[in-house]
Amino acid sequence: MLAVARTLSLLSVLLTVLAIDSVRVHLLPLGFEATGYVAGLSFYSAVLFALLALVIVVRRARSGARAGFALVAVTSVICLLVLAVLFVDNLVEALWF
Secondary structure, eight states, X not given: OHHHHHHHHHXXXXXXXXXXXXXXXXXXXXXXXXXXXXXXXXXXXXXXXXXHHHHHHHHHHHTTOOSOOHHXXXXXXXXXXXXXXXXXXXXXXXXXX
């Protein structure tokens, strides 16, 4: 389960970077429709993978399994916080400008 949690955490980090790039930075040469599709898909996938990694970590910690999940938990929480900031930033920009 540690390998699955680490893989989900790594995917969450990569998809968070892709969501930030698709929404703000625009380094990938995508068209208008592809940018919206990639940004939405990477945002929702990153949230899903981060939550799944956290669920695995919490379940293993409550069952008394061995340690080693702190890095996975911290990485997943940081990704969720970054995605929340990105979401609020887009919401504020859409409503005020």
